[in-house]
Amino acid sequence: MELSVIHHKIFTLREQRVMLDFDLAMLFDVETRTLKQAVKRNMDRFPEDFMFELRREEWKELITNCDSLSATVKFSPALPFAFTEHGVAMLSSVLRSRKAIQMNILIMRAFIELRNYTLTHKELVDKIKGLEARYDKQFKDIYEALNYLIQEKQNEVKPAKRQRIGFKKEEE
Structure with missing residues (x-):
């Protein structure tokens, strides 16, 4: 399975990246109710x-925001x-299946990849903000210089x- 498939199943809720139980059940190849039962039996681990x-x-x-959710999931009580x-x-320790362990490794890689992407993205945003601040100061200096020249021109006596001196043309 490709990491991009897993990436699309990771959402941000309550300022945390999360995966929903029905997506995990599908990836681990178990029923959602089986996954939920295993979790409820081991609530102290969660x-x-x-x-x-x-x-x-x-x-x-x-x-409302996710079109990719199936109708059975959307209308589940x-x-x-x-x-x-x-x-x-x-979850992999609770489910204890070979498939769960393999999928867990892939999911962890997807989370790590997203975290690295976010960090890289944050670094780029910080660099852009730094450039904006530097250029804003330079543009401010240019703006002030232009205003000064305009003021000088207006204040010129x-x-x-x-x-007039010199040769004058006679008017007829």
């Missing part, structure tokens, strides 16, 4: 920072669990009308 249940309004917003990176790692 603190709030590893896994949480979505609130109704979070779920509605996610359904049960709210899904959201697993953080650490929760996904803990215009000579009074005076008699």
Whole structure:
């Protein structure tokens, strides 16, 4: 399975990157209810920072924003669990299947790849902000210099009308 497939199943909820239980169940090749049962039997392994249940309004917003969710998932009466990176790692110890371990490794790689991308992206944003600040100062200096020249031109004393000297053409 390609990492890009997994990337599309990672969402940001409550300022954390998470995967939803039905996506994990599909990747681990188990039923969603089986995954949820295993988690509920081992709740002590899943603190709030590893896994949480979505609130109704979070779920509605996610359904609204994600076209890729299937109809069976969208209209399910049960709210899904959201697993953080650490929760996904803990899932492989709960499910204990060869497929779960292999998929867990791929999912961890996807999370790491996303984290590295985010860090690289943040570095680029910081560099751009630095350049903007530097160039903003330079443009401000140029703007001030132009304003100074305009003010000088406006404040320049215009000579009074005076008699022209030199050859004068007679008017007829």
